[in-house]
Amino acid sequence: MxxxxxxxxxxxxxxxxxxxxxxxxxxxxxxxxxxxxxxxxxxxxxxxxxxxxxxxxxxxxxxxxxxxxxxxxxxxxxxxxxxxxxxACRLSLAAPLTWEAKPGAAALRVATKFPRLAEEHLRGLGFMIRIIRLSSSAELAPQLGLSDVIVDIVDSGRTLHENGLREVQVLRPIxxxxxxxxxxxxxxxxxxxxx
Amino acid sequence: MSALEGLNPGLWWDDTASLRALEQRLLGLWGGRGFAEVVPPFLLPETEALAASSEALSSRTLKVQANGGGSLALRSDFTAGVAWMVSRRYRSLDAPLRVCYSGAVLRRPTPDRPEGLETLQGGCERVSPAAGFEGDEEMLRLAAESLLALGVKDPVLELGHWGLVGPLMDRMAWPAEGRAALESALNRKSSSALAALGGRFGQSPELVLLGDLLHLGGRPEAVDALAPRMRTMGVLAVWAQIREFGGLLGREFPGLAVRLEPTDVRHWSYYTGLTVKAFAPGRPFAVLSGGRYDGLYPALGRSFGAFGFAVHLGRLLEKEG
Missing domain, CATH: 3.40.190.10 (Periplasmic binding protein-like II)
Known part of the structure; x- marks a missing residue:
């Protein structure tokens, strides 16, 4: 069948x-x-x-x-x-409200379930990055000091907001x-x- | 993906008996058609092995460092070994050389090609004195006969051709990055990826035609409707040739479903003409694949043309899905 x-x-x-x-x-x-x-x-x-x-x-x-x-x-x-x-939703780069993009500065720690897409995109923008691979709850990572930013699926943006994060850039629609x-x-x- | 995940568990006696039976049928058929069995080397100097492999295969070739220096490539494909043997022995050919083989190949597993590290193949290579179409018909017939000899139930044999899609991509003249993404989108039959690439690298009539060809495989009459555009872009003659071959096989092998899949060509930089693939119900991957690769021998300093195909014996031994 x-x-x-x-x-x-x-x-x-x-x-x-x-x-x-x-x-x-x-x-x-x-x-x-x-x-x-x-x-x-x-x-x-x-x-x-x-x-x-x-x-x-x-x-x-x-x-x-x-x-x-x-x-x-x-x-x-x-x-x-x-x-x-x-x-429909989007894959986005999100960061704490106070975060500022500084390409070329110290390695950016990126927590994500999407290491390949995150690396491809952020290296293209000139960032040195270190990927922290997670399988869930990426939005907790910046709060707990595990990462500087996250690359994750965003739908309404409510989860980001509730965790003190803002959507910095859309990587691609999904x-x-x-x-x-x-x-x-x-x-x-x-x-x-x-x- | 760890190489350990792809280790072959070995074959017990039942599977070994099945393998030998399949090999005997194939080698018997091929021997009867004038293809002499050879044993290509398992190890080749790395540079020569990679020169004789497609880009995709090169990235999956395993290498070892020989004692005393030099890097050796383990056999990831029989074609490279056959080409190495032929190009060392012959400077020119008066007549086609027909060889066949059977054995194991080793390939680094990747997430998109999860087949084990070690897999079994049997196949045929026909090396011609010069490049061209000569021998295509003979090899297609042999591929069809091979499928029937294997006893594969309700197989589908598919024909494609680099000359239909390759020139369209050449005319688009996209940069290497765009070309690679385009080939990947065609291999995945992804209309949405084609549309996105058009937005990024530029729309063109060729891209629209490629998109139209994507899902028309097996329906020649639907492709025929695209004939005026194919004529304008200089690829109609190739389509006519594929149709003719498809018709010929359909008439000669009524038990075989023959389909034309113009855009489903893998290893675009390797094949230079007609390609052939076969599928069987319950088998997730092709059970036979090959085509014309006239670029290989010139890269080794010989002006020969060649057509070869492999039967994926390891896949045939796996339990049907």
Missing amino acids: PRIALTKGRLLEPALGWLEGLGFVRPDLESRALSLPIGRGWEAVLLKGSDVPVFVQNGAADLGVVGSDVLEEDGPDVYDLRPLGFG QAHLVANRGAYRFLKDRWWEG
């Missing part, structure tokens, strides 16, 4: 709404089953965002819905079929994308996502 991997969290509801609009049925999210039938002969699996491309790349899922931040950071070997128009396994793409006959 063909399988689509969906990202848990803030992308899940809009992804389910998108699928419902294409004639799929909403799965029972209370179920403890690992794979959830969604109709039209398909099943869904719910995964952490960074795991979606891993499942798709290696053929454990045929398609996946994942944020463009994950695709651009990890560079998985999958087809990036289309942006889906939901899950939205959900549909990805496909290279092999499976050839054999999925009903290309419902093109409609």
Whole structure:
């Protein structure tokens, strides 16, 4: 049975709404089953965002819905079929209110879940940087002295504000994308996502 | 990614028997078609191995320091070893040289290529006295026959061509950074990445055509609708050639689904003409891949042309998804 991997969290509801609009049925999210039938002969699996491309790349899922931040950071070997128009937010550089940008000064300590994108962007601006790789709660890092700035996903900006941070610069806009396994793409006959 | 994560766990007797059976079928077929088996060296001087490898493969080649100096490259591909052997033995060729091989290659795993460090391949190389299209048809037939000999169920054979997409990219004359990003976007079939790159490096009719070709694979009639633009940009003849080859294989091998995927060419700086790939249901990666690489032998001081393909035996031994 063909399988689509969906990202848990803030992308899940809009992804389910998108699928419902294409004639799929909403799965029972209370179920403890690992794979959830969604109709039209398909099943869904719910995964952490960074795991979606891993499942798709290696053929454990045929398609996946994942944020463009994950695709651009990890560079998985999958087809990036289309942006889906939901899950819009941005990847931004944020810093304490009193922070001032001084390219070329002492190494800037950057806490982030996106080391590749952060490094690429900040080195391009002339900063010497030291990446501190985190898997969550990057916004705490400057407050606790772990880093000078952060590069993280920003939606409304409320979390930044509550942690005494301001959005300094948008690195790139982000939205959900549909990805496909290279092999499976050839054999999925009903290309419902093109409609 | 640590090299330890990619260590091959080895093959027990069942898988070894399956591997030998696959090898026997292939080497039997290839031998019957005049391809003589060779054993290319496992170690080559690093500079010569890298000269004979695509850029992408060079970055994944493992190296060792020989006692007494000199850096050696471990076999990451059979083509480099075959080219090293052929270019040392022959200054010129009177007739095509046909060789085949089977064995292990070692490649540094990367997050986007998670295959193990050590994987198994078998393949064929046809080295011609001169560069050109000569031998394309023979090698495509052999690729199709190889798939059928392997007993792969419901395979799809795909044809692409550097000459369709490469000249479009050349005409755009983007800087190296833009060109690399463009090749990556095409390999990922990412229309959104193409659009973003157009905004950064400049829109052009060639970029629009590349975008239109992106998702039309397997539907030649849809690509045909783009013929006037392909003619204007000087690539229609190549498309006609791919179509002709696709038609020929479709007629000769009715059990094989043949598709044309004009933009799905990897190793753009390596291949110079027709490319071939095959996929099988339940297999996440291509089970066969190759193409024409006429730039390799001139880089080694020989004027030969060449076409080769490899069957990814390691992938065929993995449990189907």
